[in-house]
Amino acid sequence: MLESPWIVALCAMFVWWFATGAILCIVKNADRRGPKAHLRSVVLTAPFGLLGVYGFSASLGAETTGTVWMAFASALLIWGWIEHAFLAGIITGPNTYDCPPGCSEFERFFRAWGTIAYHEMLLLTVVLLMAFTAWEAPNQFGLWTFSLLFVARISAKLNLFLGVRKINTEFLPRPLAHLPSHFHRAAINWLFPYSVTALTFAMTCWFERLYAAETAAHTVGFTLLAVFTGLALLEHWLMVVSLPDEKLWRWLMPAAKEKQG
Numbered sequence: 001m002l003e004s005p006w007i008v009a010l011c012a013m014f015v016w017w018f019a020t021g022a023i024l025c026i027v028k029n030a031d032r033r034g035p036k037a038h039l040r041s042v043v044l045t046a047p048f049g050l051l052g053v054y055g056f057s058a059s060l061g062a063e064t065t066g067t068v069w070m071a072f073a074s075a076l077l078i079w080g081w082i083e084h085a086f087l088a089g090i091i092t093g094p095n096t097y098d099c100p101p102g103c104s105e106f107e108r109f110f111r112a113w114g115t116i117a118y119h120e121m122l123l124l125t126v127v128l129l130m131a132f133t134a135w136e137a138p139n140q141f142g143l144w145t146f147s148l149l150f151v152a153r154i155s156a157k158l159n160l161f162l163g164v165r166k167i168n169t170e171f172l173p174r175p176l177a178h179l180p181s182h183f184h185r186a187a188i189n190w191l192f193p194y195s196v197t198a199l200t201f202a203m204t205c206w207f208e209r210l211y212a213a214e215t216a217a218h219t220v221g222f223t224l225l226a227v228f229t230g231l232a233l234l235e236h237w238l239m240v241v242s243l244p245d246e247k248l249w250r251w252l253m254p255a256a257k258e259k260q261g
Contacts, residue, residue: 003065003216005223012227019080021249027087027173038088038175045084052077056130060137068221071142078126079149086119089175093117098181112161112182123150141221148202148225152232155195156239162189164239170246188240196236203229 002008026045030037055074059067085091095114103111113120127150134143160167163186172179206226213219238245 002069003220005210005219008220008223009227012224013231015076016228016231017248019076023080023084023087024171024249026084028171030088031173035089035175038173039090042081042085042088042090045081048077049081052079052081056142057133059142060134060139063139063141063215063217063221065216065220067139068141068217068224071139072145072221072224075130075142075145075149079146082119082122082126086116087173087176089173091119091122092176093119096178098178108182108184109161115179115182116157120154123153141224144221144225145228148228148232152199152229152235155191155199156232156236159189159192159195159236159239160184162186162191164189164192166239166242168246171249192236192240196233199229199233199236203233 002011026041027038030041052074055070056078059071059074061067082091093113093115094117095111097111099108099111127147130143130146134140160183163184165185165187167180167183167185169180203226206222206229210219210222210226213222
């Protein structure tokens with residue numbers, strides 16, 4: 001059953017929705033308990049990241065349906081823990097201040113980079129380590145999954161910096177309250193057409209590989225990559241099309257505390 005492209009696609013979309021909601025829920029709950037709660041939550045979820053490292057390493061030696069699923073899940077566990085550490089304000093950057101109004105583009109870019117520098121360097125380091133570990137290994141799907149997420153994230157952040165119509169800050173936790181001041185609102189920017197074109201091309205390539213797949217492992221792997229590329233493309237379009245996508249996760253968030261009168 002887990003070899004059918006349709007079932008695989010549905011599972012991938014559920015994982016995307018559930019994993020995103022779980023991280024946001026953990027971070028927003030920690031927000032309610034104070035700054036130390038964020039550090040505790042990152043430490044307590046670290047075993048999931050370590051499980052991802054182990055699973056990625058264990059999946060490299062063979063390309064079967066099971067190891068492809070393992071590689072995909074492991075890449076998401078590693079990615080999810082790093083994103084959690086970022087949203088919790090533990091691994092971000094040296095700049096924790098709002099961007100003052102009237103900054104030049106160069107200064108705004110320098111300040112924006114400072115807000116996420118450590119996080120981006122960690123992601124790049126992980127990509128390089130995964131590439132080194134997976135060099136000539138039979139199963140490359142874990143590396144491709146993580147690399148896809150990494151490239152899509154860079155594209156999204158650059159588009160937010162250059163200017164998009166919709167910047168969803170509803171779920172940003174307190175440690176990242178300064179982040180939106182470095183973004184820019186605009187109908188569209190010069191990079192956006194290149195971003196969506198590149199993602200569309202990548203998705204088409206994955207579908208072509210899926211169509212040509214000769215094994216169940218390739219069917220599963222390329223379906224997962226195609227769906228996640230499609231979701232990254234959708235997330236880009238939602239930055240310029242005003243749709244209430246935040247409703248997908250709002251019901252998972254903890255209720256706001258009532259103010260004492």
